[in-house]
Amino acid sequence: MRIKILLLLVLSSSLMQAQKLMSDDAIEISKGYLYEYVGPDLIRFFDFAIPNSSYYVFDRNQPLTPFEPDKKLKKNFSEIWIQWNFSYPEFGDSSLWVKLNADLELLESIDLDFIPEYVWKNESDEFISVAEAEAIGDSILKKTEFGRSEPRLTFDKEKYKYIYTIENRLSNKTDIFGKDRAMVEILEIDAVTGEPFELIKSEDKLIMRYNKR
Numbered sequence: 001m002r003i004k005i006l007l008l009l010v011l012s013s014s015l016m017q018a019q020k021l022m023s024d025d026a027i028e029i030s031k032g033y034l035y036e037y038v039g040p041d042l043i044r045f046f047d048f049a050i051p052n053s054s055y056y057v058f059d060r061n062q063p064l065t066p067f068e069p070d071k072k073l074k075k076n077f078s079e080i081w082i083q084w085n086f087s088y089p090e091f092g093d094s095s096l097w098v099k100l101n102a103d104l105e106l107l108e109s110i111d112l113d114f115i116p117e118y119v120w121k122n123e124s125d126e127f128i129s130v131a132e133a134e135a136i137g138d139s140i141l142k143k144t145e146f147g148r149s150e151p152r153l154t155f156d157k158e159k160y161k162y163i164y165t166i167e168n169r170l171s172n173k174t175d176i177f178g179k180d181r182a183m184v185e186i187l188e189i190d191a192v193t194g195e196p197f198e199l200i201k202s203e204d205k206l207i208m209r210y211n212k213r
Contacts, residue, residue: 021073030082030098033106041122042115046084053095054083078102088119094155114155116162127153127191133164136189140196141168146182153191162191170201 027048035043048054048069055064057079067080081097094114099107118126133151141148146169156163171183188197 023067023069023071023073026067026073026080026100026104027069027082029104030080030084030100033100034084034098034110037110037112038115042119045088046086048082049085052083052085054097055081057081079107080104086115113157113160127162128164128189128194130164132194133166133189133191136194136196137166137168137187140199141166141185141187142170144168144170146170146172151189156188159197163197164189164191 031043031046031048034046038046050069052067052069054067056067056074056077057064058077060078064081065074065077067082078101080100082100083095083097085093085095087093096111096114098110101107116126118124130151130153137148137151148169149165149167151164151166153162153164155161166187166189168185168187169182170185173181183201186200188200189195190197
């Protein structure tokens, strides 16, 4: 794969000089770098999905410019951030950026902290189940007539842990734009041990419609 990346970079250099490089070439190069980090077993769980939050950077002090596949590569960019989505069975979805410089070289290390150890080792799931997280929520959260979200599994970079998040609606109102808003309490649960982290109250939150539980 390293030889393939080098060949792509040599080719991209000549194509960039001829102004013929396509965005799909940058995507392929970024995938090569990602492959080097995760290997052949995990690369198949990454995909460049559409819609996609990939961007050009022309100036760090200016808004990011959307990067789209199957387009001629724009001129004079300083960086490209290419988003790859990671979908693993019974795990949920996460994403990362592979950041390239103007020469399509890897700009910084690829952050893979969100991938649990059991995935790297190809072992069985270490998380408590959604049903178990729901039961913990039932034991802590007050049941209301306004409903509650299903437990959502995410990686918390500050806690450096996977957590289940449950949002419990305590009130209900509609704003002037016809959107649902409410006071909610948010329960965070350690996805491995089942230990509750904290219960956070939000005074006014734009919400999705929850199932009444």
